[in-house]
Amino acid sequence: MGMDKNLLLQKFAQTLDSALITEISEKGIFKSFKKDDIIIDIHQTLKFIPLLLTGDIKIIREDSDGNELLIYFLEAGDTCTMSLTCCLGTTKSKIRAVAEKDSTLVMIPVENMQKWFHNNESWRNFILQSYQIRFDEMLEAIDSLAFMKMDERLYKYLKNMAMVDGTKTISIKHQDIAEDLNTSRVVVSRLLKKLENENKIELGRNKIVMI
Structure with missing residues (x-):
């Protein structure tokens, strides 16, 4: 757990308060994925959201014929707001998250994510900022499809x-x-x-x- 908490501190010390980082290290589930592993799949019911500690993840959409399209990348210190949206509602995942390289994540249970959003300012700010960043990246993806x-x-x-x-x-x-x-x-x-x-x-x- 010490190493896990050290990774959290390295990536999120500037974003989340120390008490929350301790709570994440206790409540979160730490997982490792190899390159090309599917972390979240389309239509999956999500009971957690991922915080990326090491590695890179690509977020992909798929059409009815199985053709894939890259939406954006996640780097260490990021979370996937598409999975946040699914967790906050009752919908299933609309994206696939694939490890671009060997990656380490901490999975936050939905109930903790929702509780922290209401009672922890640093978490709330992190989530809202993540929404803004991913929204801008999706606009970029739309622009590149439409105009480039x-x-x-x-x-x-x-x-x-x-x-x-x-x-x-x-x-x-x-x-x-x-x-x-x-x-x-x-x-x-x-x-x-x-x-x-x-x-x-x-x-x-x-x-x-x-x-």
Whole structure:
């Protein structure tokens, strides 16, 4: 539990008060996930909300044919407000949360989340700020779908991925990018070559370097 509390302090000391961090370390369930593990699935009834301690998570929507579309990424210190909405009501999850890399989370039971929202100012502020951040990111996703050409969407996706990972070298397969952007691997490969010719990226084997 000591290590778990240390992780909480590292990621949330600037956001949540110390008494609440202690309570989270006692009431929360700490879980680890491997890359590509599904953390929350579509239509799942949620009895917890996740706080991300280490790693990255991608939040995905799916259509009736099983085509996926990336909505946004979560980084350490974030929570998923789409799961908050489901927990506060009685609806089932409308998103899929997938580990982008090996990740550690603490799962907050719904009853604690609701209680803290009413009686802890730091938690309430954290939740409301999270809503605002995710709302802005979803507007960005809508804008990119509506207004950006696929090569612009691809370059924006790569920049976001590099920012989340904190590196200029992105290890990813063309097929994985295609699935996130709901397009074909052939289109992704062609547009990556175009970006390389424009000196925006360098292509390697299953890796992309941002210039």
